[in-house]
Amino acid sequence: MNVGILGATGYTGIELIRILSKHPNAKITYLSSKHFESQLISEVYPGLDGFCDLILEGDNFKKAVATCDIIFSTLPHELTFEIGKMVVDAGKRLIDLGSAFRFDDFNVFKKWYGSNDDIEKIEYDKYNKAYGLTELYREKIKNAQIIGNPGCYPTSVILALAPVLKNRVVTDKNIIIDSKSGVSGAGHEPKFSNLYSECNENTKPYNVAKHRHIPEIEQELSKIMQEEVKIVFTPHLVPMTRGILSTIYCNLKSDITLKEVYDLYQEFYKNDYFIKILKPGKYPSTKSVAGSNFCQIGFETDEHTNTLIIMSVIDNLMKGASGQAVQNMNLMFGLPENKGLDIIRIFP
Amino acid sequence: MNVGILGATGYTGIELIRILSKHPNAKITYLSSKHFESQLISEVYPGLDGFCDLILEGDNFKKAVATCDIIFSTLPHELTFEIGKMVVDAGKRLIDLGSAFRFDDFNVFKKWYGSNDDIEKIEYDKYNKAYGLTELYREKIKNAQIIGNPGCYPTSVILALAPVLKNRVVTDKNIIIDSKSGVSGAGHEPKFSNLYSECNENTKPYNVAKHRHIPEIEQELSKIMQEEVKIVFTPHLVPMTRGILSTIYCNLKSDITLKEVYDLYQEFYKNDYFIKILKPGKYPSTKSVAGSNFCQIGFETDEHTNTLIIMSVIDNLMKGASGQAVQNMNLMFGLPENKGLDIIRIFP
């Protein structure tokens, strides 16, 4: 299939290229970049030469839609809404790695992302779209025209919580999520706060209790538990490039052994290639999934406070963004989910 | 005063040397090291030459006690118990940077640290000792003969929680502590898990709900709140050398504004030179205190879950170990608390 990537030179864009250049069924035919228009992608990012040597085009969305079977967008939501309409009209398909299509209720999107556009709303509800957390929405994704690919933090959090919320092993109160992310998650815009000398040897919280991933996480957890779930969410930047670790704290509803928790997760994810449940006593580390599309989940029970501690790790650019996007693409085109994605983590 | 450091070549040992070499009232006269016995400290650690050029002696505790006014010990508790007795007998003073003297109840120590020695117990209770969290035990420290210098995590946690527990602004349930530490906290023993290639680009939880700092934290919080406090505590290693960030989650008991929380902390720590309370909207980062003895505390309220999020940062080798030890030494010898310790953080 012909694939286009809009916004190809950001970190999720070049990660899509890394994966799709070697994907047996995909052919990258269109790349766009505002900053690097008309340069060779392989000159902008040495190491791609021989794998992908396209010239970066400007934002010629019409051409992209006309010539590609599927489009990946990493653009701001204003532009993505525009592209969404064109894709639907042309009967093509779109995977949006931004936030434009992640919400069931357009008003929630508007509240948190400040969009001023009301016209979109009408279309928004009509679109055949799916939230692209593959393991939870497989059937819907297969047939959707537009995928709202999940945020990196939500992916790590929802996968970790789904089994215990679904099975009501924990209460819906006091769900505390403490996430640690590598700096690539902050994008590659030249901002002061992303400079090497600012981030190196530095761990810092940001957007505490205010991050835009909160409504996305709450939307999904509430659906899983079939009641309104509220979370506390604190993201942190740690001095590494890739990886997210989410440490999640829940109140256990009833007596349950660590082994039973393990069995419950194993059962829940028994058919999910990319989810790895760690045996009791083992904890995940970000490096164990670096460069791969896997999510590792481990846990511990703290009996003296009756707390379940769930720890999940993903590579924020893979399962947290581009890897999951390709996983969804595979589903949408009837391919095995791990086609072109079966990459072993890089270690050390 | 003459100062001895037992176990001088570990990271807390050489940090003591960094501080005390420039301390106007201290003169380092005795250094011991098992690994590097009879070498010059300044050859083992280049950069100390000219500041401290003593020869490292073996474990000649008698000489240390006889010739020094105060001894800092970074040795394992078995040895420290031995030294404690000698120091007390000689009427000298000891600051222990290990865990030997941090507990009110020797049985708690035995349970968590696995000591087999019962003879110590008798002396343990008789010693004139103090828990060396300077801001909370100033008067006791001044006159104590033995200081159990707090652990790095406990320092960051207890300082962050004391004002709200004391004022009963939060409940004693669901106190979640998620701490992130630089790798120097793991010591400088050549262990596989501390290798550069294992830690770099890696964030990992460890000792989840099992860390030996739990009973130390609970002992102190319970005294502050005058009832039994239980905590959930998860330490993590992040790829940096120095620094601890503790992110702490509590249930707010009643309506309180962020500004009122700020005022409460300001009031609580109004006389404490090394505690810095950040204005509402500002969060601490480890780099803001690197190399210094300061503790920065910030907070956020999450109204939709009625949660208070407290964030504190320290340099684990300074306020988390050697800096606080010198702060205590100053108190014990009638010096201003920040004498020789008034070091600005290094940035970037």
Place this chain on the structure above:
Amino acid sequence: MNVGILGATGYTGIELIRILSKHPNAKITYLSSKHFESQLISEVYPGLDGFCDLILEGDNFKKAVATCDIIFSTLPHELTFEIGKMVVDAGKRLIDLGSAFRFDDFNVFKKWYGSNDDIEKIEYDKYNKAYGLTELYREKIKNAQIIGNPGCYPTSVILALAPVLKNRVVTDKNIIIDSKSGVSGAGHEPKFSNLYSECNENTKPYNVAKHRHIPEIEQELSKIMQEEVKIVFTPHLVPMTRGILSTIYCNLKSDITLKEVYDLYQEFYKNDYFIKILKPGKYPSTKSVAGSNFCQIGFETDEHTNTLIIMSVIDNLMKGASGQAVQNMNLMFGLPENKGLDIIRIFP
């Protein structure tokens, strides 16, 4: 083919597993490890589960030789000599990632590596062995029984210098090689000098003018130039996990433009898939080849001193070790050189 890896849990061992687990023609059937004997490799290194789940055996060389078609050894030379004999006797094949078989003259090996064993010498010269720098010894490698896989530094250096020495564009005097390596090159033995807190934020030279890769480099450069070449070589450790950058300085023999140098390299390596020559004005960086088997070479001429500066980068665990080993395996078994090795660098 059946593949065995002796010393599978070192960094080059697990990198071999990363590559060979996905290699269409290879099947890993034997793994050994002294430290982790009888554990699952995928428990020792999480992230391998599903890809390689063998149990690590002890040093049962007989079984390895009997059951495998080809053996990769990362063991010390004493053991590798032993294995070499067994492999030759059994008519199997060996790729040694250590230093045992890199030398034409056994006396050079003995001088630099201090082997005391004379019996080996006899066999040493008789073996059908090849120096495994693929691009230079392709034909010999195809038929050799034993491959002395090059050192990481020599690979980066010899590839960079071969074209200009062969074409005598530079003099054989004053060849200065300044190499910078990531810490994984120092192995994963728990040594003090490899600890995170020692290496982080630290750049340091080591083994200056004494490194054991000097005779290996000089042996090969002398053969290329057909006269004795002496080099100055200084390795450095820089705070990163993977990657080598060698910056090489030579005296230009005659007037030659940067463009002519570029053409010369292009011509020299025109048939070499894994060698990438950078256009004039572009310099290589280690991240451009991270995780891949590529070597990037760039250069600059300094006219005011008549100096040619050559810069080459490799991933020390890939082209510098395990990647090149598999490249050689491919050759030895009649496969395309990049079979199973055509991995794009990971960025960022």
Place this chain on the structure above:
Amino acid sequence: MNVGILGATGYTGIELIRILSKHPNAKITYLSSKHFESQLISEVYPGLDGFCDLILEGDNFKKAVATCDIIFSTLPHELTFEIGKMVVDAGKRLIDLGSAFRFDDFNVFKKWYGSNDDIEKIEYDKYNKAYGLTELYREKIKNAQIIGNPGCYPTSVILALAPVLKNRVVTDKNIIIDSKSGVSGAGHEPKFSNLYSECNENTKPYNVAKHRHIPEIEQELSKIMQEEVKIVFTPHLVPMTRGILSTIYCNLKSDITLKEVYDLYQEFYKNDYFIKILKPGKYPSTKSVAGSNFCQIGFETDEHTNTLIIMSVIDNLMKGASGQAVQNMNLMFGLPENKGLDIIRIFP
């Protein structure tokens, strides 16, 4: 004395504040910043509160010159020329941490820095100015009105080469300088190439044989050797925040033992507090001087090529910039050279 810092929020600016806030004889009275005008410096850089709480002013040079006894400038040369004139007219003193006043010949400056201004030239030669490499120009600095504070690379290089060039132990040909710098040397402008995710796990050469520090180094080495010296200079960025290591290769003129080289350096720098000569067999590492104003120099002889390898390390923000600037200020005001600068390196 009253001190002003123009451009106070760059990395050299805040390093000046770190030092001068604790300097017994200096009082910071004026800080300027274009980006952060009218904010508190201690809000822009948390951790300075209590040490320096001035409000950042705009570029009110008149006020700065009128109210300060000495001004440190980190501004671009166009502005510094302007300030220079004002300072001279007012009979005050200026230490410029930029490049404006480092050159003996204004035409060299113009050629490399592209200044278009000719009017400056006239004043340039008339100014009572000195090149601020303290150890070499002590007497001139004491009385100069304007100091051209050396570049970071030149400081590390000239200090390393002065003894052997002065004593003509090495030839003036084939002087190869390979320098490795932490990323803070690239400044704190938000540029793509300085982003964390671009620099982390990456070592890269830049400005090969073209760096603007070349003419500065050649100017000084030529004066030392009293003949024209040409160098080859390649700077590299390595993934750390602070530190420069320069590895320098020279041809030895005659037989000289390593011990004799050591003695020669010891003699040359016998009165220089901040220069540390390492014993034969010891090599410097950047961490041994981090945060301090010291320069460590070590060496090795490679007899088989008759090469002397000199290795020097400095903290690029201290001896490479702000530390040396204060060292010069001390000299200019008749203070001991290490007043307020006697800071021990921070380790680990």
